[in-house]
Amino acid sequence: MKYLxxxxxxxxxxxxxxxxxxxxxxxxxxxxxxxxxHLLAAEPLESVKTATTVRIRAGKLSVTDGPFAETKEQLAGFYLIDAQDLDEAIQLAARIPPARVGSIEVRPVRALNV
Structure with a gap:
């Protein structure tokens, strides 16, 4: 199963x-x-200052600089992994080095049937 x-x-x-x-x-x-x-992909992200947020409201495009919300922690990068289950994904995520100074959110990837 894939986990982000x-x-x-x-x-x-x-x-x-x-x-x-x-x-x-x-x-x-x-x-x-x-x-x-286990690794499917991994990349660090550029500074949050380079982020652009895109929204569609009432059919109109809105583009703003920066992340979508004011938060203390910002998304710095990701690892897309293949693990047997959530327990294994958590064990792998716990060894991601930035976990020592930030946090790692582990989420199952939902398959799209297209």
């Missing part, structure tokens, strides 16, 4: 805390997941 592990952290603190992971550590973990057959 969303990496959240306070962008201003992501790389400044004593337990902050560096890119090399994150890449090493992604390579570990890939070798074990």
């Amino acid at each position: 592990c969303l990496v959240y952290s306070e962008e201003s603190k992501l790389h400044d805390l004593p337990d902050s992971p560096d890119d090399a550590e994150c890449m090493a973990y992604a390579e570990t997941l890939q070798r074990s057959g």
Whole structure:
């Protein structure tokens, strides 16, 4: 089953805390997941300052700069994994390095029948 592990952290603190992971550590973990057959995709995201939010209301397009909501933590990246069940997905997510300074949201991917 596919699970999306969303990496959240306070962008201003992501790389400044004593337990902050560096890119090399994150890449090493992604390579570990890939070798074990669990990794489907993983990418860091650019700064939340580069985000654009798109909405359609009453048939009209609205485009705004920034994320959709004011929050303390921002989406920093993701890992798309293949796990047997939620328990295994949680165990894999717990080893994602930014979990030490932020949080990892684990969500099952819903299949679309198209």
